Amino acid sequence: MSVETRTKRITAPEIASRKGATPIVALTAYTAPMAAMVDAHADVILVGDSLGMVIHGLSSTVGVTMEMMILHGQAVVRGSRRALVVIDMPFGSYEESPEQAFRNAARLMAETGAGAVKLEGGSRMAPTIRFLAERGIPVMGHVGLLPQATHTLGGFKTQGRDTESWPRHMQDAVDVAEAGAFAIVVEGVVEPLAIRMTEAVAVPTIGIGASARCDGQILVLDDMLGLSARVPRFVRTFADLGAQADRAIADYAAAVRERSFPDEANVYR
Numbered sequence: 001m002s003v004e005t006r007t008k009r010i011t012a013p014e015i016a017s018r019k020g021a022t023p024i025v026a027l028t029a030y031t032a033p034m035a036a037m038v039d040a041h042a043d044v045i046l047v048g049d050s051l052g053m054v055i056h057g058l059s060s061t062v063g064v065t066m067e068m069m070i071l072h073g074q075a076v077v078r079g080s081r082r083a084l085v086v087i088d089m090p091f092g093s094y095e096e097s098p099e100q101a102f103r104n105a106a107r108l109m110a111e112t113g114a115g116a117v118k119l120e121g122g123s124r125m126a127p128t129i130r131f132l133a134e135r136g137i138p139v140m141g142h143v144g145l146l147p148q149a150t151h152t153l154g155g156f157k158t159q160g161r162d163t164e165s166w167p168r169h170m171q172d173a174v175d176v177a178e179a180g181a182f183a184i185v186v187e188g189v190v191e192p193l194a195i196r197m198t199e200a201v202a203v204p205t206i207g208i209g210a211s212a213r214c215d216g217q218i219l220v221l222d223d224m225l226g227l228s229a230r231v232p233r234f235v236r237t238f239a240d241l242g243a244q245a246d247r248a249i250a251d252y253a254a255a256v257r258e259r260s261f262p263d264e265a266n267v268y269r
């Protein structure tokens, strides 16, 4: 069914079945109007915890809370009808134990209506992913550069520049897939490693700063629309909305100051 006519939501198993097929189109969204725009074109909408930095001005995703994720998750589900909505589990909501992860994942899904959760981590998180998947929670994995681990990684650093680390990264992807993740975000790894990971796992990889040979791609919406002040090298800006917004706001300010706004068309007689 075409992107335009389909009304039933895409499911996690449908995304899983896209391994090696047409690339999966994924983007983030945090609000209902943006979700509606993305929904018309994307297969997956991620309510990413990047919202902490993009929307709330935090310096990392570490300070994002369950309440923030739920509020934005509800808006995104309301604004979309077709794409699979995946919601990020925030830092501190799943690492302690599989039981803690289940409680919070179930809450995120029940209170927002999202179709899946995403959590960061490789082999270390495999038992948790298995625990959730066996209890009815579709899980998207996230390996490579892990933004929530910025404090231990010492910043947002491309992973796999040293080939000695490749076996560890490969094992992460394999363990996450074998634990039952329906897809895996591969973030910020050197391209040959991303290709090897994609070849090694039976579920789709969704790349960000990885490789065009992943099974799909994801970007932060504000970055690709040109709304972010600075973007990493792996982002292509498909529009320059930041500059357009700046011009529009400057024009509005000038019109107010010279009393040319509102004019005849904007007032009630």
Ligand code: KIV
Binding pocket: 028, 046, 047, 048, 049, 050, 051, 088, 185, 187, 208, 218, 219, 220
């Ligand atoms: O939080 C987020 O937006 C993400 C994507 C960058 C994959 O995890």
